[in-house]
Amino acid sequence: MIGNLDNLLNFTNDLFQRKELKPVLAQVAGVAQYLWDRGWAERNAGNFSINVTGFFQEKDFGHFASFPFFPLSKEYPGLVRTIFLVSGTGTRMRDMAHRPAENLCFVYISDSGSAFHILGDHREGDCVKPTSELVTHLAIQQQLLQKKSPEKVVLHAHVTELIALTQLAQFKSEEAVNSLLWSMHPETMLFLPDGVGFVPYTLARTEHIAASTLGKLKNHKAVLWEKHGCLAVGITLPDAFDTIDILAKSAKIYLLGKATGMEPEGLTPEQLKEIRESLSG
Ligand code: 2HA
Numbered sequence: 001m002i003g004n005l006d007n008l009l010n011f012t013n014d015l016f017q018r019k020e021l022k023p024v025l026a027q028v029a030g031v032a033q034y035l036w037d038r039g040w041a042e043r044n045a046g047n048f049s050i051n052v053t054g055f056f057q058e059k060d061f062g063h064f065a066s067f068p069f070f071p072l073s074k075e076y077p078g079l080v081r082t083i084f085l086v087s088g089t090g091t092r093m094r095d096m097a098h099r100p101a102e103n104l105c106f107v108y109i110s111d112s113g114s115a116f117h118i119l120g121d122h123r124e125g126d127c128v129k130p131t132s133e134l135v136t137h138l139a140i141q142q143q144l145l146q147k148k149s150p151e152k153v154v155l156h157a158h159v160t161e162l163i164a165l166t167q168l169a170q171f172k173s174e175e176a177v178n179s180l181l182w183s184m185h186p187e188t189m190l191f192l193p194d195g196v197g198f199v200p201y202t203l204a205r206t207e208h209i210a211a212s213t214l215g216k217l218k219n220h221k222a223v224l225w226e227k228h229g230c231l232a233v234g235i236t237l238p239d240a241f242d243t244i245d246i247l248a249k250s251a252k253i254y255l256l257g258k259a260t261g262m263e264p265e266g267l268t269p270e271q272l273k274e275i276r277e278s279l280s281g
Pocket residue numbers: 044045046047131132133156204205
């Protein structure tokens with residue numbers, strides 16, 4: 001590190017203590033606990049990123065280039081000098097719920113847009129590194145900024161009920177899965193009138209899954225990753241969680257109905273049309 005080392009370390013020591021960040025950390029802890037309680041975050045499953053650039057002042061940014069530097073395999077011109085609070089790779093949501101600061105890191109995108117710095121006090125050895133799905137998070141965060149979207153959060157989880165649904169051959173298309181999810185619960189049409197995007201099975205942690213997800217998020221606020229999980233954007237972390245929760249509820253209602261040995265009836269097309277029309281009224 002260069003510059004005034006003590007000032008820099010004082011600054012970073014205080015990162016998680018900043019009063020503006022307290023409500024964000026409380027939301028992180030709350031949502032991490034929900035994910036764990038619902039069984040949607042086994043081992044180190046699930047990850048999120050939160051754009052926290054607005055919590056910092058331009059004058060602070062000069063310091064950030066001194067922190068450990070990690071090249072990215074791609075350039076993100078739309079993310080230059082932005083800051084994200086990101087879940088750490090290998091961390092557990094059940095730990096995040098109790099000790100968020102120990103399981104998160106601050107990622108600052110460099111002036112070139114092709115590397116990031118991890119902000120923090122790195123004197124005591126290895127720092128927490130960002131999630132293995134970072135490329136997907138960055139691609140989406142860049143698209144959100146370019147569209148001037150109010151959403152600042154990307155959340156991914158291993159939602160059992162939704163994964164189960166994508167294991168069934170008849171739901172492996174956007175059309176089929178949306179008509180099922182809408183028909184199982186009125187809230188799904190109310191809160192997700194654009195439905196959910198469907199990404200056919202793709203290896204995780206790759207540019208490929210990032211690109212496919214990005215395409216789907218142009219018209220949806222949530223995406224299913226076949227046989228893997230779900231991802232949603234939100235204004236806040238609880239907002240992204242709520243979207244996933246509604247989808248999971250619909251899937252669960254279907255699976256519970258099926259488990260009785262009978263075929264769930266579902267809302268009729270007329271009932272769904274009525275809900276849709278009530279939205280524009
Ligand atoms: O964070 O969920 O998709 C671990 C994962 C990878």
